[in-house]
Amino acid sequence: MDMAFAGELALNGALVGLFYALVGLGIVLIYKASGVAxxxxxxxxxxxxxxAWALATDAGLPAWLAIPLVLVVMFGLGVALERVVLRRMAGEAPIMIIMVTLGIEIMLRGVVPGIWGADVKRLDLGIGQDPIFLGPMLINTAYLVGGVVSLVLIGLSVLFFGTLHGIVLRAVSDDQIAAWSVGIRVEHAIALAWGISGVTAASAGILWGSVQGVDWTLSLFLVKGLAVAILGGLDSVPGLLVAGLLVGIAESLVAGLLDPVVGGGTRDIVAAVIILLTVLVRPYGLFGRIHIERV
Structure with missing residues (x-):
């Protein structure tokens, strides 16, 4: 593999890794607020x-209007899931709450494609298809736009923790009982985390859907997001950025090196291997606090 090709793989992989970090952001926010993965x-x-596809295609809305509406809907869905489902689990063992979130994942993965169809649907956000030339390297335009948007959203989330609502979330993350004692409504903070999680997940789904199309396979982002969240540290938002870049680059390079040899499919293994190695070698991640407990 020549250096130009390796650089091309690494750069495109890093941009895709930012998509993964956006999914991992929701996992980290909820973990910080409630201690649940x-x-x-x-x-x-x-x-x-x-x-997004339904609003842009069935309703015929332009992308500039459809996308904000999707984010509002997904914020509401995140809050609704917390209030209707998760809040009923208050006081239960963490493993039971985690199983409920897995049940939500499985249910939505079956119901939503059942409503709109499991075939791949094209989502056009108006992003150009022509690659960008960076010397001898080709950069996927959709990856670049999506990576930049993901980077901006992650940066905004870091700034968010300096606002009043962000400080409340940090207080709840540190000690829920102490937060209650000073008048913080912990359940509202957790609902806010779920709402933001819905927005970040939807952003990643829209961006990646514009690249590969929209179908049930978008839900496989869960493994990528978990790999990034665990590697970066489940309580570290800045760690997501580094972990996302590492996971994306590792996937791209491994696929570029091994796919021609074994016939493909190695990209999907990388995230699982990263999760396993991180839990075994450094269970608190690259930037997580050492006292984190994994379930």
Missing amino acids: NLSQGALAMVGGYV
Whole structure:
């Protein structure tokens, strides 16, 4: 493999890794607020992609109007899931709550394609298809636009933790009982985290749906997002950025090196291997606090 080709793979992989970081962001936000790993994040990304397609195609709305509407709908869906389903689980063992989020993932993965169809649907956001030349390297335009948008959203989330609502979330993350004692409504903070999680998942689903089309496979973002969240540290938003880049680059390089040899499919294994190695070697991730407990 020559250096130009390796650089092309690494750069495009890094941009895709930012998509993964956007999915992982929702997982981290909910973990920071409630101490529970959200295993429905992949399905939320899928739902966001389907809703965007429905508004843009069935309703005929332009992308500049459809996308904000999708984000509002997904914020509401995230809040509704927390209030209707998760809040009923208050006081239960964390593993039971995690199983409920997995149940939401499985349910949405079956119901949503059943409503709109499982065939691949084209989502046109008006992003050009022509690649960008960077010296001898070709950069996928959709990857570049999606990567930039993901980077901006992750940056905004970091700034968010400096606002009043962000400080409340941080307080709830540190100690829910202490937060209650000073008048913070913990359940509202957790609902807010779920709402934001719905928005970040939908953003990733829309961006990736514009690249590969919209179908049930968008829900497979769950494994990628988990790999990024675990590697970066489940309580570290900045760690998501580094972890996303590492996962994306690793996937791209491994696929570029091994797919021609074994016939394909190696990209999908990388995230699972990263999860396994991180849990075994450094269970608190690259930037997580050491006292984190994994379930």
